[in-house]
Amino acid sequence: MARIVIIGGGTAGLAVAARLRRAGQSDITIIEPSARHFYQPLWTLVGGGTVAREATVQPEARYMPQGVRWIRDSVAELAPERRSVTTAGGSTIDYDFLVVASGLEMDYEKIPGLREALAGEGVSTNYSYDLAPKTWRAISSFRGGVALFHMPGTPIKCPGAPQKIMYLAADHFRRKGISRDARVIYGSATPSIYGVPQFAAVLNGVLERYGIDARFNHELVEIRPEKREAVFRNTKTSDGEQVVIPYDLMHVAPPQRAPEFVRKSALADPEKREGWLKVDKHTLRNPDYPEVFALGDVTNTPNAKTGAAAARQAPVAVENLLAAIAGKEPAARYDGYIACPIVTAYGKMLLCEADYTGKPAPSFPFLDTFRERYDMWLLKRYGLPWAYWNFILRGRSVPFLRAREVAQLAGARAESQYARP
Numbered sequence: 001m002a003r004i005v006i007i008g009g010g011t012a013g014l015a016v017a018a019r020l021r022r023a024g025q026s027d028i029t030i031i032e033p034s035a036r037h038f039y040q041p042l043w044t045l046v047g048g049g050t051v052a053r054e055a056t057v058q059p060e061a062r063y064m065p066q067g068v069r070w071i072r073d074s075v076a077e078l079a080p081e082r083r084s085v086t087t088a089g090g091s092t093i094d095y096d097f098l099v100v101a102s103g104l105e106m107d108y109e110k111i112p113g114l115r116e117a118l119a120g121e122g123v124s125t126n127y128s129y130d131l132a133p134k135t136w137r138a139i140s141s142f143r144g145g146v147a148l149f150h151m152p153g154t155p156i157k158c159p160g161a162p163q164k165i166m167y168l169a170a171d172h173f174r175r176k177g178i179s180r181d182a183r184v185i186y187g188s189a190t191p192s193i194y195g196v197p198q199f200a201a202v203l204n205g206v207l208e209r210y211g212i213d214a215r216f217n218h219e220l221v222e223i224r225p226e227k228r229e230a231v232f233r234n235t236k237t238s239d240g241e242q243v244v245i246p247y248d249l250m251h252v253a254p255p256q257r258a259p260e261f262v263r264k265s266a267l268a269d270p271e272k273r274e275g276w277l278k279v280d281k282h283t284l285r286n287p288d289y290p291e292v293f294a295l296g297d298v299t300n301t302p303n304a305k306t307g308a309a310a311a312r313q314a315p316v317a318v319e320n321l322l323a324a325i326a327g328k329e330p331a332a333r334y335d336g337y338i339a340c341p342i343v344t345a346y347g348k349m350l351l352c353e354a355d356y357t358g359k360p361a362p363s364f365p366f367l368d369t370f371r372e373r374y375d376m377w378l379l380k381r382y383g384l385p386w387a388y389w390n391f392i393l394r395g396r397s398v399p400f401l402r403a404r405e406v407a408q409l410a411g412a413r414a415e416s417q418y419a420r421p
Protein backbone atom coordinates (compact mmCIF):
# COMPACT_ATOMS: atom_id res chain seq x y z
CA MET A 1 0.00 0.00 0.00
CA ALA A 2 1.28 3.42 -0.96
CA ARG A 3 0.49 6.83 0.47
CA ILE A 4 -1.45 8.54 -2.29
CA VAL A 5 -2.27 12.25 -2.16
CA ILE A 6 -4.81 13.73 -4.59
CA ILE A 7 -4.93 17.51 -4.97
CA GLY A 8 -8.46 18.63 -5.87
CA GLY A 9 -11.81 16.92 -5.35
CA GLY A 10 -13.44 18.11 -8.58
CA THR A 11 -14.42 15.95 -11.56
CA ALA A 12 -11.01 14.33 -11.99
CA GLY A 13 -9.98 14.08 -8.34
CA LEU A 14 -13.14 12.32 -7.16
CA ALA A 15 -13.24 9.98 -10.16
CA VAL A 16 -9.65 8.91 -9.48
CA ALA A 17 -10.20 8.52 -5.73
CA ALA A 18 -13.28 6.33 -6.24
CA ARG A 19 -11.42 4.10 -8.71
CA LEU A 20 -8.39 3.79 -6.44
CA ARG A 21 -10.61 2.77 -3.52
CA ARG A 22 -12.26 0.18 -5.69
CA ALA A 23 -8.85 -1.14 -6.63
CA GLY A 24 -8.15 -1.71 -2.94
CA GLN A 25 -5.92 1.26 -2.13
CA SER A 26 -6.44 2.26 1.48
CA ASP A 27 -4.14 5.21 2.15
CA ILE A 28 -5.68 7.98 0.05
CA THR A 29 -5.82 11.65 1.02
CA ILE A 30 -7.75 14.28 -0.92
CA ILE A 31 -6.89 17.93 -0.34
CA GLU A 32 -9.90 19.99 -1.39
CA PRO A 33 -10.97 23.31 0.15
CA SER A 34 -14.57 23.46 -1.08
CA ALA A 35 -17.56 21.97 0.75
CA ARG A 36 -19.55 22.25 -2.48
CA HIS A 37 -19.12 20.28 -5.68
CA PHE A 38 -20.30 21.89 -8.93
CA TYR A 39 -21.46 20.28 -12.15
CA GLN A 40 -20.11 23.11 -14.29
CA PRO A 41 -21.41 22.00 -17.73
CA LEU A 42 -24.92 23.00 -16.67
CA TRP A 43 -23.81 26.60 -16.05
CA THR A 44 -24.40 27.14 -19.77
CA LEU A 45 -28.08 26.35 -19.25
CA VAL A 46 -28.16 28.49 -16.08
CA GLY A 47 -26.95 31.39 -18.26
CA GLY A 48 -29.57 30.37 -20.82
CA GLY A 49 -32.33 30.53 -18.21
CA THR A 50 -33.44 26.88 -18.33
CA VAL A 51 -31.72 25.52 -15.20
CA ALA A 52 -31.58 26.98 -11.68
CA ARG A 53 -28.00 27.33 -10.52
CA GLU A 54 -28.83 25.42 -7.32
CA ALA A 55 -29.42 22.35 -9.50
CA THR A 56 -25.72 22.32 -10.38
CA VAL A 57 -24.32 21.94 -6.86
CA GLN A 58 -24.13 19.08 -4.36
CA PRO A 59 -22.32 18.69 -1.03
CA GLU A 60 -18.75 17.53 -1.64
CA ALA A 61 -19.04 15.14 1.32
CA ARG A 62 -21.75 13.14 -0.47
CA TYR A 63 -19.28 12.15 -3.21
CA MET A 64 -16.15 11.71 -1.13
CA PRO A 65 -15.44 7.95 -1.38
CA GLN A 66 -15.64 6.06 1.89
CA GLY A 67 -12.29 5.45 3.51
CA VAL A 68 -10.64 8.48 1.89
CA ARG A 69 -9.11 11.08 4.19
CA TRP A 70 -10.36 14.55 3.24
CA ILE A 71 -8.26 17.55 4.22
CA ARG A 72 -10.35 20.71 3.80
CA ASP A 73 -7.55 23.04 2.85
CA SER A 74 -5.90 24.24 -0.33
CA VAL A 75 -2.42 23.40 -1.49
CA ALA A 76 -0.06 26.38 -1.43
CA GLU A 77 3.21 24.71 -2.35
CA LEU A 78 4.48 21.60 -4.10
CA ALA A 79 7.88 20.13 -3.29
CA PRO A 80 8.23 17.15 -5.63
CA GLU A 81 11.90 16.70 -4.77
CA ARG A 82 10.87 16.09 -1.13
CA ARG A 83 7.63 14.32 -2.10
CA SER A 84 5.53 16.65 -0.03
CA VAL A 85 2.87 19.33 -0.35
CA THR A 86 2.19 22.24 1.99
CA THR A 87 -1.27 23.67 2.49
CA ALA A 88 -2.39 27.26 2.96
CA GLY A 89 -3.19 26.28 6.56
CA GLY A 90 0.45 25.36 7.10
CA SER A 91 0.27 21.53 7.15
CA THR A 92 2.87 19.52 5.27
CA ILE A 93 1.73 16.20 3.83
CA ASP A 94 4.18 13.61 2.51
CA TYR A 95 3.29 11.18 -0.24
CA ASP A 96 4.63 8.22 -2.15
CA PHE A 97 2.47 9.06 -5.17
CA LEU A 98 0.79 12.32 -6.08
CA VAL A 99 -2.19 12.98 -8.35
CA VAL A 100 -2.72 16.64 -9.28
CA ALA A 101 -6.34 17.33 -10.26
CA SER A 102 -6.72 20.92 -9.14
CA GLY A 103 -8.34 22.28 -12.30
CA LEU A 104 -7.50 25.81 -13.39
CA GLU A 105 -8.14 29.36 -12.24
CA MET A 106 -9.61 32.44 -13.92
CA ASP A 107 -7.07 35.13 -14.79
CA TYR A 108 -9.39 38.14 -14.59
CA GLU A 109 -6.53 40.64 -14.33
CA LYS A 110 -5.21 39.75 -17.77
CA ILE A 111 -7.87 41.90 -19.44
CA PRO A 112 -7.87 45.48 -18.13
CA GLY A 113 -11.40 46.50 -17.20
CA LEU A 114 -12.75 42.94 -17.02
CA ARG A 115 -13.26 42.84 -13.25
CA GLU A 116 -14.96 46.26 -13.24
CA ALA A 117 -17.14 45.27 -16.20
CA LEU A 118 -18.28 42.06 -14.48
CA ALA A 119 -19.13 44.05 -11.35
CA GLY A 120 -21.43 46.34 -13.35
CA GLU A 121 -24.49 45.81 -15.52
CA GLY A 122 -24.68 44.16 -18.94
CA VAL A 123 -21.45 42.10 -18.79
CA SER A 124 -21.39 38.55 -17.47
CA THR A 125 -19.74 35.16 -17.69
CA ASN A 126 -20.99 31.60 -17.38
CA TYR A 127 -17.55 30.64 -16.05
CA SER A 128 -18.69 31.39 -12.51
CA TYR A 129 -21.42 29.87 -10.36
CA ASP A 130 -22.17 33.32 -8.97
CA LEU A 131 -22.37 35.09 -12.31
CA ALA A 132 -24.16 32.56 -14.56
CA PRO A 133 -27.64 33.76 -13.41
CA LYS A 134 -26.58 37.31 -14.30
CA THR A 135 -26.01 36.14 -17.89
CA TRP A 136 -29.65 35.19 -18.10
CA ARG A 137 -30.76 38.48 -16.54
CA ALA A 138 -28.75 40.33 -19.20
CA ILE A 139 -30.13 38.20 -22.06
CA SER A 140 -33.74 38.27 -20.91
CA SER A 141 -33.75 42.04 -20.33
CA PHE A 142 -32.01 42.80 -23.63
CA ARG A 143 -34.24 44.90 -25.89
CA GLY A 144 -31.92 45.40 -28.88
CA GLY A 145 -28.49 46.71 -29.82
CA VAL A 146 -25.21 44.79 -29.87
CA ALA A 147 -24.89 41.48 -28.04
CA LEU A 148 -21.18 40.65 -28.00
CA PHE A 149 -19.78 37.19 -27.19
CA HIS A 150 -16.08 36.74 -26.55
CA MET A 151 -13.71 33.80 -26.93
CA PRO A 152 -10.00 34.04 -25.93
CA GLY A 153 -7.14 32.42 -27.84
CA THR A 154 -5.47 30.73 -24.86
CA PRO A 155 -6.72 27.35 -23.55
CA ILE A 156 -9.93 27.52 -21.51
CA LYS A 157 -12.19 24.88 -20.06
CA CYS A 158 -14.97 23.88 -22.40
CA PRO A 159 -13.90 26.01 -25.35
CA GLY A 160 -17.38 25.51 -26.82
CA ALA A 161 -19.10 27.30 -23.92
CA PRO A 162 -18.61 30.86 -25.28
CA GLN A 163 -20.48 29.99 -28.47
CA LYS A 164 -23.15 27.86 -26.78
CA ILE A 165 -24.47 30.82 -24.80
CA MET A 166 -24.36 32.96 -27.95
CA TYR A 167 -26.63 30.53 -29.82
CA LEU A 168 -29.04 30.38 -26.88
CA ALA A 169 -29.15 34.20 -26.77
CA ALA A 170 -29.70 34.42 -30.54
CA ASP A 171 -32.47 31.81 -30.32
CA HIS A 172 -34.06 33.70 -27.42
CA PHE A 173 -34.00 36.97 -29.41
CA ARG A 174 -35.64 35.15 -32.32
CA ARG A 175 -38.38 33.68 -30.13
CA LYS A 176 -39.01 37.08 -28.56
CA GLY A 177 -39.25 38.71 -31.99
CA ILE A 178 -36.35 41.11 -31.46
CA SER A 179 -33.82 39.52 -33.85
CA ARG A 180 -34.09 42.48 -36.22
CA ASP A 181 -33.03 44.87 -33.48
CA ALA A 182 -30.28 42.61 -32.16
CA ARG A 183 -26.85 42.50 -33.71
CA VAL A 184 -25.04 39.44 -32.42
CA ILE A 185 -21.24 39.60 -32.73
CA TYR A 186 -18.75 36.82 -31.96
CA GLY A 187 -15.34 38.30 -31.13
CA SER A 188 -12.97 35.34 -31.13
CA ALA A 189 -9.19 35.08 -31.02
CA THR A 190 -9.39 31.71 -32.79
CA PRO A 191 -9.07 31.47 -36.57
CA SER A 192 -12.32 29.53 -37.07
CA ILE A 193 -15.50 28.51 -35.28
CA TYR A 194 -14.24 24.99 -34.36
CA GLY A 195 -11.02 23.03 -34.81
CA VAL A 196 -12.56 19.88 -36.34
CA PRO A 197 -13.68 20.65 -39.93
CA GLN A 198 -16.70 18.31 -39.87
CA PHE A 199 -18.19 20.12 -36.86
CA ALA A 200 -17.04 23.55 -38.07
CA ALA A 201 -19.12 23.04 -41.22
CA VAL A 202 -22.28 22.52 -39.14
CA LEU A 203 -21.48 25.44 -36.83
CA ASN A 204 -20.82 27.79 -39.75
CA GLY A 205 -24.36 26.96 -40.86
CA VAL A 206 -25.62 27.84 -37.36
CA LEU A 207 -23.80 31.21 -37.48
CA GLU A 208 -25.42 31.87 -40.83
CA ARG A 209 -28.86 30.85 -39.63
CA TYR A 210 -28.76 33.44 -36.85
CA GLY A 211 -27.01 36.07 -38.98
CA ILE A 212 -24.15 36.25 -36.46
CA ASP A 213 -21.28 38.58 -37.34
CA ALA A 214 -18.25 36.37 -36.53
CA ARG A 215 -14.96 38.23 -36.18
CA PHE A 216 -12.16 35.67 -35.99
CA ASN A 217 -8.52 36.44 -35.06
CA HIS A 218 -9.86 39.14 -32.73
CA GLU A 219 -8.18 39.06 -29.35
CA LEU A 220 -9.84 40.97 -26.51
CA VAL A 221 -7.32 43.38 -24.95
CA GLU A 222 -9.48 45.73 -22.86
CA ILE A 223 -13.02 46.43 -21.72
CA ARG A 224 -14.15 50.01 -21.04
CA PRO A 225 -17.27 49.47 -18.97
CA GLU A 226 -17.97 53.17 -18.49
CA LYS A 227 -18.30 53.57 -22.29
CA ARG A 228 -19.60 50.03 -22.88
CA GLU A 229 -16.81 49.32 -25.33
CA ALA A 230 -14.67 46.25 -25.91
CA VAL A 231 -11.27 46.68 -27.52
CA PHE A 232 -9.93 43.86 -29.69
CA ARG A 233 -6.62 43.40 -31.50
CA ASN A 234 -6.92 42.01 -35.00
CA THR A 235 -4.10 39.47 -35.01
CA LYS A 236 -4.36 39.00 -38.77
CA THR A 237 -3.12 42.52 -39.49
CA SER A 238 0.63 43.20 -39.42
CA ASP A 239 0.27 46.18 -37.05
CA GLY A 240 -2.28 44.48 -34.74
CA GLU A 241 -5.03 46.93 -35.69
CA GLN A 242 -7.30 47.85 -32.75
CA VAL A 243 -11.00 47.29 -33.25
CA VAL A 244 -13.41 48.94 -30.82
CA ILE A 245 -16.82 47.28 -30.54
CA PRO A 246 -19.52 49.10 -28.56
CA TYR A 247 -21.84 46.64 -26.79
CA ASP A 248 -25.16 46.63 -24.95
CA LEU A 249 -24.69 43.09 -23.64
CA MET A 250 -21.44 41.17 -23.39
CA HIS A 251 -20.54 37.61 -22.41
CA VAL A 252 -16.87 37.09 -21.57
CA ALA A 253 -14.83 33.91 -21.24
CA PRO A 254 -12.03 35.02 -18.90
CA PRO A 255 -8.47 33.97 -19.76
CA GLN A 256 -7.46 30.97 -17.66
CA ARG A 257 -4.26 29.50 -16.22
CA ALA A 258 -2.95 26.82 -13.87
CA PRO A 259 -3.33 27.54 -10.13
CA GLU A 260 -0.41 29.46 -8.64
CA PHE A 261 1.02 26.51 -6.67
CA VAL A 262 1.41 24.63 -9.97
CA ARG A 263 2.74 27.59 -11.97
CA LYS A 264 5.53 28.26 -9.51
CA SER A 265 6.46 24.60 -9.04
CA ALA A 266 9.03 22.41 -10.78
CA LEU A 267 6.10 20.51 -12.35
CA ALA A 268 4.96 23.41 -14.55
CA ASP A 269 5.64 23.19 -18.27
CA PRO A 270 8.16 26.00 -18.90
CA GLU A 271 6.95 26.30 -22.48
CA LYS A 272 3.39 27.25 -21.48
CA ARG A 273 2.81 30.76 -20.21
CA GLU A 274 -0.26 29.61 -18.32
CA GLY A 275 1.93 27.18 -16.33
CA TRP A 276 0.05 23.95 -17.11
CA LEU A 277 1.41 20.89 -15.36
CA LYS A 278 3.69 18.83 -17.55
CA VAL A 279 2.69 15.22 -18.24
CA ASP A 280 3.11 12.70 -20.99
CA LYS A 281 -0.04 13.21 -23.08
CA HIS A 282 -0.78 9.48 -23.19
CA THR A 283 0.31 8.14 -19.78
CA LEU A 284 -0.51 11.33 -17.77
CA ARG A 285 2.72 10.87 -15.83
CA ASN A 286 5.20 13.69 -15.17
CA PRO A 287 8.45 12.95 -17.04
CA ASP A 288 10.73 14.37 -14.32
CA TYR A 289 8.98 12.99 -11.24
CA PRO A 290 7.59 9.55 -12.15
CA GLU A 291 5.57 9.31 -8.92
CA VAL A 292 3.49 12.31 -10.04
CA PHE A 293 0.41 11.97 -12.25
CA ALA A 294 -1.98 14.71 -13.31
CA LEU A 295 -5.25 14.92 -15.21
CA GLY A 296 -8.13 17.23 -15.99
CA ASP A 297 -7.90 20.94 -16.73
CA VAL A 298 -4.56 21.51 -15.00
CA THR A 299 -2.39 19.57 -17.47
CA ASN A 300 -0.53 20.60 -20.60
CA THR A 301 -2.09 17.81 -22.70
CA PRO A 302 -3.17 19.25 -26.07
CA ASN A 303 -6.83 18.21 -25.87
CA ALA A 304 -9.72 20.61 -25.20
CA LYS A 305 -10.13 20.95 -21.44
CA THR A 306 -13.47 19.27 -20.71
CA GLY A 307 -15.10 17.14 -18.05
CA ALA A 308 -15.44 14.46 -20.71
CA ALA A 309 -11.66 14.43 -21.11
CA ALA A 310 -11.17 14.23 -17.33
CA ALA A 311 -13.61 11.31 -17.18
CA ARG A 312 -11.76 9.48 -19.96
CA GLN A 313 -8.39 10.22 -18.36
CA ALA A 314 -9.35 8.95 -14.88
CA PRO A 315 -9.14 5.18 -15.61
CA VAL A 316 -5.87 5.73 -17.50
CA ALA A 317 -4.29 7.67 -14.62
CA VAL A 318 -5.46 5.05 -12.13
CA GLU A 319 -4.23 2.08 -14.15
CA ASN A 320 -0.83 3.73 -14.64
CA LEU A 321 -0.58 4.78 -11.01
CA LEU A 322 -1.34 1.22 -9.89
CA ALA A 323 1.32 -0.05 -12.31
CA ALA A 324 3.83 2.43 -10.86
CA ILE A 325 3.00 1.29 -7.33
CA ALA A 326 3.66 -2.28 -8.47
CA GLY A 327 6.99 -1.18 -9.97
CA LYS A 328 5.81 -1.66 -13.56
CA GLU A 329 5.84 0.67 -16.55
CA PRO A 330 2.56 2.49 -17.27
CA ALA A 331 0.78 0.80 -20.16
CA ALA A 332 -2.60 2.56 -20.32
CA ARG A 333 -2.89 5.39 -22.84
CA TYR A 334 -5.24 8.36 -23.04
CA ASP A 335 -6.20 8.85 -26.69
CA GLY A 336 -7.11 12.55 -26.38
CA TYR A 337 -10.86 11.91 -26.35
CA ILE A 338 -12.96 15.02 -25.67
CA ALA A 339 -16.64 15.76 -25.96
CA CYS A 340 -18.04 19.22 -26.38
CA PRO A 341 -21.84 19.22 -26.47
CA ILE A 342 -22.55 22.43 -28.37
CA VAL A 343 -26.04 23.66 -27.66
CA THR A 344 -27.14 25.47 -30.83
CA ALA A 345 -30.72 26.42 -29.82
CA TYR A 346 -33.24 25.64 -27.10
CA GLY A 347 -33.85 21.96 -27.87
CA LYS A 348 -30.89 21.42 -30.21
CA MET A 349 -27.39 20.16 -29.62
CA LEU A 350 -24.39 19.16 -31.72
CA LEU A 351 -22.24 16.58 -29.94
CA CYS A 352 -18.64 17.30 -30.97
CA GLU A 353 -16.36 14.43 -30.03
CA ALA A 354 -12.76 14.09 -31.18
CA ASP A 355 -9.38 12.73 -30.12
CA TYR A 356 -5.68 13.47 -30.64
CA THR A 357 -5.95 12.54 -34.31
CA GLY A 358 -8.12 15.65 -34.76
CA LYS A 359 -10.80 13.46 -36.31
CA PRO A 360 -14.33 12.93 -34.98
CA ALA A 361 -14.67 10.13 -32.41
CA PRO A 362 -18.43 9.55 -32.07
CA SER A 363 -19.75 7.62 -29.08
CA PHE A 364 -23.08 6.75 -30.66
CA PRO A 365 -22.22 4.86 -33.82
CA PHE A 366 -25.80 4.27 -34.89
CA LEU A 367 -26.81 7.94 -34.71
CA ASP A 368 -25.82 10.68 -37.11
CA THR A 369 -24.20 13.04 -34.60
CA PHE A 370 -22.91 15.30 -37.37
CA ARG A 371 -26.07 17.36 -37.17
CA GLU A 372 -27.99 19.24 -34.48
CA ARG A 373 -30.33 16.89 -32.63
CA TYR A 374 -33.10 17.06 -30.06
CA ASP A 375 -32.10 13.77 -28.42
CA MET A 376 -28.61 15.19 -27.87
CA TRP A 377 -30.19 18.22 -26.16
CA LEU A 378 -31.93 15.79 -23.81
CA LEU A 379 -28.58 14.09 -23.27
CA LYS A 380 -27.01 17.41 -22.28
CA ARG A 381 -29.91 18.52 -20.11
CA TYR A 382 -30.64 15.23 -18.33
CA GLY A 383 -28.45 12.29 -19.43
CA LEU A 384 -24.99 13.71 -18.81
CA PRO A 385 -25.77 15.25 -15.39
CA TRP A 386 -27.25 11.91 -14.30
CA ALA A 387 -24.20 10.06 -15.60
CA TYR A 388 -21.92 12.55 -13.86
CA TRP A 389 -23.36 12.23 -10.37
CA ASN A 390 -24.04 8.48 -10.54
CA PHE A 391 -21.19 7.07 -12.59
CA ILE A 392 -18.26 9.41 -13.25
CA LEU A 393 -17.87 10.68 -9.68
CA ARG A 394 -18.39 7.15 -8.38
CA GLY A 395 -15.52 5.93 -10.53
CA ARG A 396 -17.69 3.85 -12.87
CA SER A 397 -17.80 3.82 -16.66
CA VAL A 398 -20.87 5.46 -18.17
CA PRO A 399 -22.81 2.66 -19.90
CA PHE A 400 -24.21 4.66 -22.82
CA LEU A 401 -20.86 6.27 -23.59
CA ARG A 402 -19.44 2.80 -24.21
CA ALA A 403 -21.75 2.31 -27.18
CA ARG A 404 -18.92 2.99 -29.60
CA GLU A 405 -16.68 0.32 -28.12
CA VAL A 406 -19.56 -2.16 -28.07
CA ALA A 407 -20.28 -1.38 -31.70
CA GLN A 408 -16.65 -1.80 -32.62
CA LEU A 409 -16.58 -5.13 -30.86
CA ALA A 410 -19.64 -6.10 -32.87
CA GLY A 411 -17.78 -5.19 -36.03
CA ALA A 412 -19.81 -2.08 -36.86
CA ARG A 413 -17.89 0.38 -39.00
CA ALA A 414 -19.37 3.38 -37.27
CA GLU A 415 -17.06 6.17 -38.31
CA SER A 416 -16.96 5.42 -42.00
CA GLN A 417 -20.74 5.10 -42.03
CA TYR A 418 -21.30 8.69 -41.00
CA ALA A 419 -18.05 10.41 -41.84
CA ARG A 420 -18.56 13.65 -43.68
CA PRO A 421 -16.02 15.00 -46.16
Ligand SMILES: Cc1cc2nc3c(=O)[nH]c(=O)nc-3n(C[C@H](O)[C@H](O)[C@H](O)COP(=O)(O)OP(=O)(O)OC[C@H]3O[C@@H](n4cnc5c(N)ncnc54)[C@H](O)[C@@H]3O)c2cc1C
Pocket residue numbers: 007008009010011012013031032033034039040041042043044073074075076101102103104126127128157158161259261295296297298305306307308309310339340341
Ligand atom coordinates in the same frame (compact mmCIF):
# COMPACT_ATOMS: atom_id res chain seq x y z
C1 LIG B 1 -19.55 27.18 -18.32
C2 LIG B 1 -18.89 25.84 -18.41
C3 LIG B 1 -19.40 24.89 -19.28
C4 LIG B 1 -18.80 23.65 -19.39
N1 LIG B 1 -19.37 22.73 -20.23
C5 LIG B 1 -18.82 21.51 -20.34
C6 LIG B 1 -19.43 20.52 -21.16
O1 LIG B 1 -20.47 20.75 -21.74
N2 LIG B 1 -18.84 19.30 -21.25
C7 LIG B 1 -17.68 19.02 -20.57
O2 LIG B 1 -17.19 17.90 -20.70
N3 LIG B 1 -17.07 19.93 -19.78
C8 LIG B 1 -17.61 21.17 -19.65
N4 LIG B 1 -17.04 22.09 -18.81
C9 LIG B 1 -15.68 21.84 -18.28
C10 LIG B 1 -15.63 20.92 -17.06
O3 LIG B 1 -16.46 21.38 -16.04
C11 LIG B 1 -14.18 20.85 -16.59
O4 LIG B 1 -13.35 20.55 -17.69
C12 LIG B 1 -13.98 19.77 -15.53
O5 LIG B 1 -14.71 20.10 -14.37
C13 LIG B 1 -12.50 19.60 -15.20
O6 LIG B 1 -12.32 18.76 -14.11
P1 LIG B 1 -11.09 19.01 -13.09
O7 LIG B 1 -11.24 17.99 -12.03
O8 LIG B 1 -9.84 19.13 -13.84
O9 LIG B 1 -11.38 20.47 -12.48
P2 LIG B 1 -12.57 20.88 -11.51
O10 LIG B 1 -13.75 20.01 -11.71
O11 LIG B 1 -12.75 22.35 -11.72
O12 LIG B 1 -12.02 20.60 -10.06
C14 LIG B 1 -10.86 21.19 -9.52
C15 LIG B 1 -10.95 21.08 -8.01
O13 LIG B 1 -9.68 21.45 -7.45
C16 LIG B 1 -9.90 22.27 -6.32
N5 LIG B 1 -8.73 23.13 -6.12
C17 LIG B 1 -8.40 24.25 -6.79
N6 LIG B 1 -7.26 24.77 -6.30
C18 LIG B 1 -6.86 23.93 -5.30
C19 LIG B 1 -5.76 23.94 -4.41
N7 LIG B 1 -4.85 24.91 -4.40
N8 LIG B 1 -5.67 22.94 -3.50
C20 LIG B 1 -6.59 21.93 -3.47
N9 LIG B 1 -7.66 21.89 -4.28
C21 LIG B 1 -7.79 22.88 -5.19
C22 LIG B 1 -11.17 23.05 -6.66
O14 LIG B 1 -11.83 23.52 -5.48
C23 LIG B 1 -11.99 22.02 -7.42
O15 LIG B 1 -12.86 21.29 -6.58
C24 LIG B 1 -17.63 23.34 -18.63
C25 LIG B 1 -17.13 24.29 -17.73
C26 LIG B 1 -17.75 25.52 -17.61
C27 LIG B 1 -17.20 26.53 -16.62
